[in-house]
Amino acid sequence: MFIQTEPTPNPNVLKFLPGREVSAAPHEFLTSNEASVSPLAEALFALEGVTGVFYGQDYISVTRDAQGLEWTQMKAPILAAIMDHFVSGAPLLRGGDFNSSSLDGDDTEVVAEIKQLLDSRIRPAVAQDGGDILFDSFDEETGVLSLRLRGACSGCPSSSATLKSGVEQMMKHYVPEVTRVEQVL
Template sequence: MFIQTEPTPNPNALKFLPGREVSAEPHEFLTIDEASASPLAEALFQLEGVAGVFFGADYVSVTRDPAGPGWAQMKAPILAAVMDHFVSGAPLMRGGTAAGAASDGEDSEIVAEIKQLLDSRIRPAVAQDGGDILFDAFDLETGVLTLRMRGACSGCPSSSATLKAGVEQMMKHYVPEVTRVEQVI
């Protein structure tokens, strides 16, 4: 098995591509307790310096603690853990899947339009950088759209620029009701 690695715009996150499907639904783990839901995430969190794990469709994004060891020391053990997991045939998740974003009833037409734009144009671009972006809320009165960044995009120095220059401009163009985009932390 050959696993490729790719840098992300976040200097503290690397993308590991095992050449196969990783997860049909994105999953993010920010603590060892959360990681217990996945044998792979748990194995990665047991490595020194791992601060976050994100499963995308065809990649695993690992975020390191900036105060911990550098990528030169971390890369080989991470590659070994990812390879061991996929070669073993073990399931990605234990006992079902991690909770995803649930919909609270029916979306308004504007919210449905926002989510469709996120899914068709924005999320695929963000996934290329090892992360994900999720709808949080839309305030119809103020026009403020709040989004959640996950994976390599969470805590990335360029994520606010991505939100303002990319996502906000696209949303304003296609959904004129959106006046501003903010990130929920």
């Protein structure tokens, strides 16, 4: 098994591409306690310096402690943990369906438009950088759209610029009801 690595705009996150599907739905683990539902995330959190794990469709983003080890010291153990997991045939998640659908039958027409634009245009671009962006809320009175960044995008130095110059401009263009985009932490 050959696993490629790619840098992300966030210097504390590295993207690992195992050459196969990782997860049909994105999943993020920010603590070792959260990681207990995933054998792979649990193994990665057991490694020194790992502070976050994110599963995309065909990649795994690993976040390191900015004050800890360098990627040159961490990459080999992470690659070994990922390879061991996929070779073992263990499931990615233990029990239950953790799928988080982005469409809700109770959405207004504007919210449905926003979610469709996020899923079709924005999320694929953000995934290329090892992250994800999720709808949080939309205030129809003020036009303020709140979004959550996950994976490599969470805490990335360029995330606010991406939200303002990229996401906000696109949303305003396609969904005129949106007046501003904010990040929910």
